[in-house]
Amino acid sequence: MTQSVVVQVGQCGNQVGCRFWDLALREHAHVNKKGLYDEALSSFFRNVDSRESDGGAHVVGGRIQHLKARAVLVDMEEGVVNEILQGPLREMFDSTQLLTDVSGSGNNWAVGHMMYGSAYREQIVDKLRKAAEHCDCLQCFFLIHSMGGGTGSGLGTRVLSLLEEEFPEVCRIVTSIYPSAEDDVITSPYNSVLAMRELTEHADCVLPVENQSLVDIVDKIKHMSHGGKPGSAIKRDSTIISGQGGLSGAEKPFDAMNNIVANLLLNITSSARFEGSLNMDLNEIAMNLVPFPRLHYLVPSLTPLYTLADVSVPTRRLKPLLPFVSWNQEGWKTGLCSVPPVGHSHALLALANNTCVKLTFMELRERFIKLYRKKAHLHHYLHVDGMEQSCFSEAISSLSSLIEEYQHLDATKGTLVPDAPRLRIAR
C-alpha cells in the first residue's frame, strides 16, 4: 500500500485540509472496528508510540497508539493553524509538521511566492523531507490551496515547484480553489493567473474547484433539506456537507463548502486505500486522464450529495451523449471500490478532462485584463524582490496558450474526423 502526504497552504488550504482530516478519521473509524493500524490507515496516517524517544512509527498490523496525519501545514499567519492546534485535531499534528509566520502575505502572490518562498525554502524542503521519510512508499503529494489570496496562491505554488525539484518521481495532485466573481479580494485575478502558470508547468494534475459552485451546491442541499418534495426526507447527517460524527462539533461558515472538497479527496483516494474488484491507484489517474502534459485540469463531480431516506437506485448508465474527441471515443477509466463513504450505500466520483474548463480560464483572463489594462495595484507586486513585469506578461501568455489548446480541441467537436490511414503491409 502506498502513502500520500497532504500539504495544506494558506487559510483556505488549511481549513479544507482540516475538514479532510476530520472526515478521513470518521471514515476509517467506521470501517476499522478492531482498532488495528491497518494498511488503509497507513496511507494517510502514521502510528506513533509517544513513549519511544524518537517517536518511531509502528509497523502495520499493531494496535493504534497515536495517529499522526501525514501532512505539512504552512501558513504565513498564525490564526488558522493555531485554531487547529487548539481544536480536537491538535493531536494529529506535531510541531515538526508546521510552518507559520505572523504577518501574512497581504493577498499578494509575489509576497507569498518570492519573498516567503525564498525565506523559507530550506525549512519547507526539510519538513517535506521528514514527512516523506516516514513513508514506506510515497506515491503522491496532495497540495490544497486557494488561488485568489497571497499565501495559498503564491507560497503554495512555490511549494509545488519545490515538490517537483526535490521529489520528481512522486505524483503531484493539486486541489485549487478558484475565487468567485464576487470575491472580495480585488487582486484575486492577478494572484490566480500568476498561480495558474505554475500549475500548468509543475502539477501532474489539478482539480479545479470554483467557490461559486460550492456555494450553489450548498444552497441546493439546504433547499432540499428544508423544503423539497413531500415524501422524500433527506437524511441530514449524511449530506456531503455534514461533518456529523467527526470530531469538530458546531459547524462554522465555510465548513459546508470545505466538506465537499474534503469528500472529493476522500473519494479519489478510496480505491487506493480499500479493496475493490477493479482497483485504481493514484498514478493511474494521471496516466489515463492526461493525454497532453499541459492539459491536466480535471473537473470533479460527486454524487450523491445527500442520501434519501428510501432510496431506490437506478442502474448506472453511462450516457453516450457526451462528445469525445475523435481519437478517444471511449475514453472512460473505471475504478471500483467496495467500501462506500460513511452514511451512504454507494457513491460516484467523476473526474473529467473536459474542454469546458476553458470557460473558467477565459473568465479569469477577462478579470485579469480589466485590472492589468489599468496597471491597477501593480506596484504592490513589483515592489517585491524578484518580481518583474515580465512575470505578468508570461503568466497571461501561458494562460492564453492553454485556452487556445483547449479551443483547438473544441474545434473538432461535431466534425467528422476521418480515421488515420493505417499502415499497409506488402503482400
Add this chain to the structure above:
Amino acid sequence: MSIVTVQLGQCGNQVGHELFDIICSDALEGQRKVYSTASCERFFHQTTHGDLVARAVLIDMEPKVINQSISRAAKSGRWRYGESSHFSQKQGSGNNWANGYCVHGPRHSAVVEELVRREVERCDRLAGLMAMMSVAGGTGSGVGTYATQCLRDIYPKSFILNHLTWPYRTGEVIVQNYNSVLTLAHLYQLSDAILVHENDTVHRICSQLLNIKHISFGDVNGVIAHQLGSILQPALTADSHGVYSRNPLGDLVSGLTCHPEYKLLSVCTIPQMPSSSMAYSTFSWPSLLKHLRQMLISNTKMEEGIDWQVCPPAGSERARSFTGPSFNTSLANLLILRGKEVYSAETDGFEDPALHTSWLSSEEAFNLWKSPVPFNKYEKCATLVSNSQALLRPLDNMVGKAWNMFASRAYIHQYVKFGISEEDFLDSFTSLEQVISSYSQLS
C-alpha cells in the same frame, strides 16, 4: 507432467485463482481415481501432509489482489498457494505498459525467475509454462511481457502458453489499446500460443446464458476459468494410447499453432447454463456438436444468436475468396469432449475440408481429445479451441483505435517518460498489421 502457472497483475491473479479452484473441485469430485491423480499431478504439488499446493507463482506490483487470492484459496480448505510463491511491491504500474516493461520488469526479474525456478524444480517433468495476464493494464501487460521474455530465455525448449484477457471495449482503461498493442506485438515473438478471452464476450455469456443479473468480475472470471479448465484438464488424445496425455501444452501447440504467423487462439464451450438449470436439461452429442460447428463457422461465441445462414463455400468456389464476409475460416481446430458416452460422439462435421484453409489436410487441421469424465458438473461438455479468423475483427478494432490515438500522439509522453520511443510504437503497429494481414488472407 506438470504445468507451472505464472499469474501476473490483478486480472492474472484473479482469474488464476478461479482456475485452480475449479480444477481442484473437478479433480476431487467423485470416484475418478486415475483422472484425479493426473489432474492433481498436473496442477498441484502434494505436501507430506497431503495438502494440495498450486504449482503457481503470483506476481503483482501492488499487494491487495495477491493477498486476497492467497487467503481465499486457503479458506477453501481443499487447496492453497505456496507460502512463498508470491512477489509483490507496494506501488502498481499505473496502467502504464512502459512502466511495467522498462522499470518493474527488469528491476524484479531475478526474483520472478527464482520463484518460477523453484516451482519448475518441484515438478517431476515440466509440461510447460502458462502465463496469465490482461493486456489492458500496466503490470499484467508490461511486467507480464518482460517476464515471458525472461522465461523464454531461460527455458528455450519448454512450451509457453500465454492466456490473455482482452478488456471490455469501453470503460476499463483509457490507454488500454496502447497497452494491448505493445503486449501482443512483443508476445507474438515469444509465445508458442496465445489463448484469448474477451471480457465483452464472456459478459454476454454471463447475461444471456447464465442469466446473471448484476454481473461482477467474479462471474466473468468464473466463466473464463471454466473454459480454460475444460482445455487443460486431463484428456485422451489420438496419440496417447488410451491413457491421459502427459503433454497437454505440447499437444495443443503442435496441433494448433504450427505456423509462426498464426498464434491467436479463441475458445468456445457448449453448453453454458446456470447450475440451477442443469438438472432439468438433457444433452446429446449430435445436438451439441451441431451447434458448436455452426458457432465456429459463423463466429458466434455462444449458443444463442447463432446465424444458421452462414455456411462454408461449396467445392468449386473454394479456390478464391468467395466466402461471405461472415464465414470464419480456420487454420486449425481442437475439439475437446468430456463426459458420458463420449466415444459415441460423431465429429465428422468438423473434418469438413471446407472449414479450413487449403494448405493443411483435414487430418492435420483437426484435432480431437476426449475424456469420459464429466467436467465441472456438466454431464457432457464440448470445447473448441480455434486458430481461426475469430479474433480478427476485435484485433483490427484494437489496432485501429490505438492507431487513431497515436496519430494525435495523445498520452505518448506518459510512455516516453519510462523509456518507450515512438519508434517502438511504430514497430509494434507494423507487427500487428502483419498479423491482421495474415489472418485476413486465410479466406
